[in-house]
Amino acid sequence: MGVGRSARGRGGAASGVLLALAAALLAAGSASEYDYVSFQSDIGSYQSGRFYTKPPQCVDIPVDLRLCHNVGYKKMVLPNLLEHETMAEVKQQASSWVPLLNKNCHMGTQVFLCSLFAPVCLDRPIYPCRWLCEAVRDSCEPVMQFFGFYWPEMLKCDKFPEGDVCIAMTPPNTTEASKPQGTTVCPPCDNELKSEAIIEHLCASEFALRMKIKEVKKENGDKKIVPKKKKPLKLGPIKKKELKRLVLFLKNGADCPCHQLDNLSHNFLIMGRKVKSQYLLTAIHKWDKKNKEFKNFMKRMKNHECPTFQSVFK
Amino acid sequence: MNVPLGGIWLWLPLLLTWLTPEVSSSWWYMRATGGSSRVMCDNVPGLVSRQRQLCHRHPDVMRAIGLGVAEWTAECQHQFRQHRWNCNTLDRDHSLFGRVLLRSSRESAFVYAISSAGVVFAITRACSQGELKSCSCDPKKKGSAKDSKGTFDWGGCSDNIDYGIKFARAFVDAKERKGKDARALMNLHNNRAGRKAVKRFLKQECKCHGVSGSCTLRTCWLAMADFRKTGDYLWRKYNGAIQVVMNQDGTGFTVANKRFKKPTKNDLVYFENSPDYCIRDREAGSLGTAGRVCNLTSRGMDSCEVMCCGRGYDTSHVTRMTKCECKFHWCCAVRCQDCLEALDVHTCKAPKSADWATPT
Numbered sequence: 001m002g003v004g005r006s007a008r009g010r011g012g013a014a015s016g017v018l019l020a021l022a023a024a025l026l027a028a029g030s031a032s033e034y035d036y037v038s039f040q041s042d043i044g045s046y047q048s049g050r051f052y053t054k055p056p057q058c059v060d061i062p063v064d065l066r067l068c069h070n071v072g073y074k075k076m077v078l079p080n081l082l083e084h085e086t087m088a089e090v091k092q093q094a095s096s097w098v099p100l101l102n103k104n105c106h107m108g109t110q111v112f113l114c115s116l117f118a119p120v121c122l123d124r125p126i127y128p129c130r131w132l133c134e135a136v137r138d139s140c141e142p143v144m145q146f147f148g149f150y151w152p153e154m155l156k157c158d159k160f161p162e163g164d165v166c167i168a169m170t171p172p173n174t175t176e177a178s179k180p181q182g183t184t185v186c187p188p189c190d191n192e193l194k195s196e197a198i199i200e201h202l203c204a205s206e207f208a209l210r211m212k213i214k215e216v217k218k219e220n221g222d223k224k225i226v227p228k229k230k231k232p233l234k235l236g237p238i239k240k241k242e243l244k245r246l247v248l249f250l251k252n253g254a255d256c257p258c259h260q261l262d263n264l265s266h267n268f269l270i271m272g273r274k275v276k277s278q279y280l281l282t283a284i285h286k287w288d289k290k291n292k293e294f295k296n297f298m299k300r301m302k303n304h305e306c307p308t309f310q311s312v313f314k
Numbered sequence: 315m316n317v318p319l320g321g322i323w324l325w326l327p328l329l330l331t332w333l334t335p336e337v338s339s340s341w342w343y344m345r346a347t348g349g350s351s352r353v354m355c356d357n358v359p360g361l362v363s364r365q366r367q368l369c370h371r372h373p374d375v376m377r378a379i380g381l382g383v384a385e386w387t388a389e390c391q392h393q394f395r396q397h398r399w400n401c402n403t404l405d406r407d408h409s410l411f412g413r414v415l416l417r418s419s420r421e422s423a424f425v426y427a428i429s430s431a432g433v434v435f436a437i438t439r440a441c442s443q444g445e446l447k448s449c450s451c452d453p454k455k456k457g458s459a460k461d462s463k464g465t466f467d468w469g470g471c472s473d474n475i476d477y478g479i480k481f482a483r484a485f486v487d488a489k490e491r492k493g494k495d496a497r498a499l500m501n502l503h504n505n506r507a508g509r510k511a512v513k514r515f516l517k518q519e520c521k522c523h524g525v526s527g528s529c530t531l532r533t534c535w536l537a538m539a540d541f542r543k544t545g546d547y548l549w550r551k552y553n554g555a556i557q558v559v560m561n562q563d564g565t566g567f568t569v570a571n572k573r574f575k576k577p578t579k580n581d582l583v584y585f586e587n588s589p590d591y592c593i594r595d596r597e598a599g600s601l602g603t604a605g606r607v608c609n610l611t612s613r614g615m616d617s618c619e620v621m622c623c624g625r626g627y628d629t630s631h632v633t634r635m636t637k638c639e640c641k642f643h644w645c646c647a648v649r650c651q652d653c654l655e656a657l658d659v660h661t662c663k664a665p666k667s668a669d670w671a672t673p674t
Contacts, residue, residue, distance in 0.1 A: 072645045083521065096525040120646040144526070152527035164641040165648060204525060273525070 058121035062087065066200065067094040067101060068118040071110055076118035081125055082154055090117060095306075098200045099283070103187055106139035108132050108169055115167040116155070129166035133157035146187040146251050147282050148275035186223075186250055188281050189258035195296035198269075201283045203306035205271035206236035210287060213264045223250035223258070225281065233301070237274040248272060248281050260284045269294075364488040368481075374446050375437060375481060382436025386428050389545040393424075393552075396616035398591040398603050398623075401425070413599030418497055418585035420555040426501050427508030427548050427582055430486050434512045435541055438478030442471045449477045455536060466520060469533035475516055479509050496560045496585065499567070503583050510580060511547050515539035548582070555582040592623035593665050604664035622662035630659050 061076050063069050065087070068076070084090045094117045101110055113136075115128040134157045141151045160166065184190075191197070202208055211230035216223055225248040232243065248270065250258065260268065267287035272280050288294045354376070355361070355369035369376050390401035399414065399421055415422050441449045455472035458465055486505055490498040519537050524530035556577040558567035567583060569576055577583050589595065594602035608621040618627045634657075637650035 082527075093523060093527065096527075100526070122646070122648055126642055126648065149526045149528065152522065153529060154522060154527045164639075167642055167644075169644055206525075 059087070061118050062091075065091055065094060065118065066098050066196075067110070068114040071114040071118065073120050075121045077121055077125070081116045081119045081127065084117070093117070095200065096204045099197075099204050100140060100144065102192060102197055102200075103140070103143050103190065105143045106136045109136050109140060111167065111169045112136045120167070126165060126167050127160050129168040130157055130160040130162045132166075132168045133160050143187045146253065148251060148273065148280050184256060186253040186256040186258045188250060188253070188283055189256075189260055191283055191285060193285065193291065193293050195293050195300055198283075198285065198294075198297045199300055199304055201271055202234065202301065202304075205234070205282050206273035207232070207238050207279070208234040208236075208269070208271045210267055211270055212267055213261070216261050216264070218254045219249075221252055221254045223253040223261075224248075225250065225261075233269075238279070246279060248279050250281050251275075251278075258284070260286055360489075362489050362492055365485055368485050368488070372446075372448060372481075375440070375448070375485075378436045378440035378445060379433055379485075382432050382439075383429075385436065385541055386432025389432070389541055390425060390428050392542075393428075393545055393549045394421075396609075396612075396614060396621075398606075398615070398621060399588075399600065400606075402601060411599065413597065415599075417588075417598065418500055419588040420552060420582065420584040421588055423500070423504045423555055423582040423584045424548060424552040426504040427511070427551070428545060430482060430505040430508035431512045431544050431548065432508075432541070433482040433486055434475070434478040434509050435538060435544070436478075437481050438473050438475050438512075438538060441474050441477060449474055452476075452536065459534075461518070461534075463529065463532075466532035466534045468535065470521075470535035472536040473516065473538050475513055475536075475538065479513065482509055494564070496564075499560070500558075500583055500585060503567075503577075503579075507551065507580055507582055508548065511544050511551075512538060514547065515543045551580065551582045555584055557587075558583045558585065590623065592625075602665075603662045606662045608660050608662055610658075610660050618660055618662070625663045625665060627660045627662050630661070632657055632659050 056077050056079060058075050059078050061069050061071070061074055078087060078090070079085045080090055082093070084093055094113075097113055097117075101113070106112075112128050112132050115126070119125060133155065137151050137155070137157060144150065191201070209227075209230050209232055212228040214226045214228035216225050218224070227246060227248070230243065230246065232238070235243075238246065261284075269283075269285040269287050270281060271283040273282055274280070285294065289298075354373070355366050358366075358369075361369065387401070394401040402411070415425060437446070440446050442451060444450065451470075452472035452474040455468040458467050460466075483506075487502055490501045490505070492498075516536055516538055518534050520529075520532045520534040522529040522532055524532075556574060557570040558577060559570050560566075561568045567577060570585075589598040589600055591598075591600045592603060594600060594604070603621055603623060606621055608618040608627055609616045610618050610627075612618075615621065634655055636653050636655050638653040640648050640650040642648050
């Protein structure tokens with residue numbers, strides 16, 4: 001930082017002025033809850049990667065950015081801290097994280113993810129605290145693995161700061177309430193029956209089927225689900241000829257409860273994705289036409305278009 | 315830095331000073347001209363016919379080059395910030411900067427290299443930003459490809475650095491190719507080293523945009539790194555610059571000192587040893603170090619002993635308000651304490667009056 005000589009010879013008067021300025025700054029600092037304090041005007045540090053792309057802008061968090069629209073602040077910086085350059089790109093990439101949010105694997109999941117997907121508008125980027133990243137990762141990656149996912153490169157914790165200027169909702173020394181004892185439900189079976197949540201899940205899944213189940217067996221630590229009758233709603237990676245002999249797996253789910261499978265006489269809405277040569281179940285709902293939310297989902301499914309990355313990025 | 319379009323006229327004199335070390339012309343009247351490329355190009359003294367031709371044909375590229383001057387100048391000043399000669403263009407008489415370039419010193423070698431690199435950088439960036447009619451993103455970067463991590467799609471905008479290098483070479487080197495003397499050959503060599511330095515830091519960048527951020531789907535592009543990397547690289551080349559002389563038949567260089575290696579295409583070359591830059595010397599383009607801030611605890615070039623050339627320094631006591639103990643508060647503010655910081659600032663003394671000083 002450059003050193004000026006402006007105070008030379010007038011230290012006393014200068015100190016007085018500076019102290020008055022300090023008082024004004026402190027008063028301004030406590031003015032409001034939404035206080036976008038400029039502690040350093042260094043807009044250049046927002047530019048990473050494509051450092052000469054368009055300058056960062058402070059924009060409203062749209063209602064349909066479902067990952068972050070209720071996070072606790074209303075505006076975000078675009079491009080964000082994951083180098084997503086358009087709001088369409090942000091929405092597309094954020095959409096696959098909404099189902100994880102609904103799993104409630106850690107109370108800080110949304111704050112952590114949104115600090116990167118929809119960063120708060122300050123003069124310089126504020127990254128999530130490393131401890132928050134590690135806490136969310138340690139709690140949520142086991143859940144992600146039920147769906148065949150691992151903690152991605154872009155969220156690696158060692159790139160985040162350990163100091164005080166970092167984002168966290170609670171101070172690090174607060175002890176979290178321990179999780180309730182007892183067997184946890186298989187994550188793909190732990191779903192909220194809300195039409196919006198089902199739509200999000202549909203978009204995040206590679207395939208979706210309406211089907212009846214013949215039997216459920218244990219195999220290599222997974223639950224193996226053998227269909228009886230199936231109708232594709234979204235084929236994705238499933239080839240037509242594969243559909244005939246399709247078998248689904250509830251990954252690592254041999255011993256966790258899945259209440260939807262207690263009664264196999266119903267039709268089910270099944271969503272999943274392909275990992276290597278296995279078709280993994282990512283969500284299951286009873287096909288219940290009498291349920292208001294489910295009926296709402298079926299109506300919305302006809303018109304809803306999932307965001308697609310290709311059209312966004314090219 | 316976001317320079318307004320009109321700001322090009324503020325920087326054009328520096329560009330022209332660099333292009334034409336002869337310091338006989340003033341650029342003040344350029345402010346008055348409009349956007350006409352004819353007037354702009356024809357009124358710049360020192361442009362050779364090839365440069366004037368390119369200027370008329372590509373006014374948008376000229377604008378990009380003009381805007382880029384601030385960037386390589388700032389980089390030069392950053393690298394020389396602790397040196398006696400600090401690449402200062404803020405002297406009220408721009409001619410001093412131009413005079414440094416008249417001497418075939420290693421400082422001159424650095425300036426030619428960094429400015430040439432700056433032109434490549436400015437053109438390539440303007441290309442990627444869609445500001446130039448005659449170029450766009452690298453057209454070869456399309457479709458799918460493979461690297462050590464698997465397959466990926468080319469996407470985004472790959473920097474078309476070959477276009478930037480080609481245009482920079484045509485424009486910057488045009489003047490040097492007119493002459494066949496030793497200085498022209500030195501400039502051609504150092505310009506080329508600067509251009510190659512930018513390409514050295516072209517790297518592949520990728521976005522992982524599979525589900526949940528997985529890298530099963532990747533889109534990649536080629537991007538120039540921050541110009542600081544080029545500046546740091548050329549700084550190392552400046553420190554290892556090689557003194558040369560013309561060979562017998564005048565076609566190239568040979569090392570001045572036989573014990574040193576021959577220069578490669580990446581090395582900077584120079585002919586003349588540098589002045590010490592201690593006192594103001596118009597002929598040498600030296601501002602002198604009187605009034606420069608120096609570092610009492612340093613052992614490097616910015617130490618008071620070295621920076622002040624043994625003349626001694628003055629100390630003043632300065633206090634200033636700084637932000638400290640910053641914390642992020644939910645939601646959403648960063649709040650800091652205000653701290654009063656007291657420090658000593660040391661500045662070099664001016665040379666003593668000449669009339670009674672004993673010559674050394």
